[in-house]
Amino acid sequence: MRFLQKAAAIAGVCMVAAPALAATAQEETLQTGGVSTSKDGRAIVSANNLAPGDRTNGTVVVTNDGDAAGSLVLRASTVSDRPGPAGGNLSERLTLVVTDITRPGKNSVYRGPLRGLEGKTLGRIGAGEARSYRFGLLFREGPSTRVDDAYKSSAVGIDFAWAISS
Numbered sequence: 127m128r129f130l131q132k133a134a135a136i137a138g139v140c141m142v143a144a145p146a147l148a149a150t151a152q153e154e155t156l157q158t159g160g161v162s163t164s165k166d167g168r169a170i171v172s173a174n175n176l177a178p179g180d181r182t183n184g185t186v187v188v189t190n191d192g193d194a195a196g197s198l199v200l201r202a203s204t205v206s207d208r209p210g211p212a213g214g215n216l217s218e219r220l221t222l223v224v225t226d227i228t229r230p231g232k233n234s235v236y237r238g239p240l241r242g243l244e245g246k247t248l249g250r251i252g253a254g255e256a257r258s259y260r261f262g263l264l265f266r267e268g269p270s271t272r273v274d275d276a277y278k279s280s281a282v283g284i285d286f287a288w289a290i291s292s
Contacts, residue, residue, distance in 0.1 A: 160192035161288045170261045170286070178219075178267040178274045185227065188288055189256040196290035198251040200224065200236075202243040204285040214276030216265075217241060217284075223262040235259075240284055251290065 164187035171184040188198065202222075207215040217240045226233040226248065236246050251257060268274045 160190065161198075161290055162189045162191050163187065163288065171263055173263065176263075176265045178265050178277075181262060181264045183260055183262040185258060185260050187256050187258050188251075190251045190253055190290055192290060193253050194292065195250055195252045195255075196292045198248040198257065199245055199289045199291060200243065200248055201245040201287050201289075202240060202284050203287040204283075205240050206283045208281040208283075210277060210279035212276040212278065214278075214280050216277055216280040216282040219266050219268070219277060220282065221264040221266055222284075223260075223264070225260045225262070226257060227260050228257045240282065243286075 169184070170186045171182060173180075173182040176182065190196065190198070205217050207217050209215055220240055222236065222238065222240050222243065223234060224236040224243075224246075226235050235248055236243055248257070265277075
């Protein structure tokens with residue numbers, strides 16, 4: 127089970143859960159140049175008992191360990207839902223926001239559904255260079271409590287993959 131145990135690695139995972147919901151973001155590294163993260167396989171974001179309207183976030187530092195510059199690419203490689211008793215897939219209600227926080231001033235690099243991050247080039251990264259990113263998750267409220275109840279006791283895990291391509 128990849129839900130709460132794996133919440134950040136180079137191909138990262140995000141995990142979120144609602145009152146009895148859980149979410150985790152985990153990393154994996156797809157190396158084409160040499161990528162490491164400060165999470166070393168642990169969750170970037172992990173949360174339990176999220177309620178509609180709640181937000182949670184975590185940070186990760188990504189380093190180009192290779193000997194050449196390249197383009198840093200991030201993608202959600204796996205999204206694994208564990209529906210609750212009412213069948214709600216939490217991934218459908220979470221918004222992922224990835225922000226480059228390396229320098230002052232926030233630079234949002236992705237905002238959208240968990241399943242929508244299919245390969246986002248985050249710019250050039252030099253050999254030995256490090257970048258810091260904030261991963262935020264928002265549990266969007268539904269039109270009614272009845273709709274929101276479908277997500278009780280559900281969980282989702284997300285694996286994120288980092289790569290450097292030339």
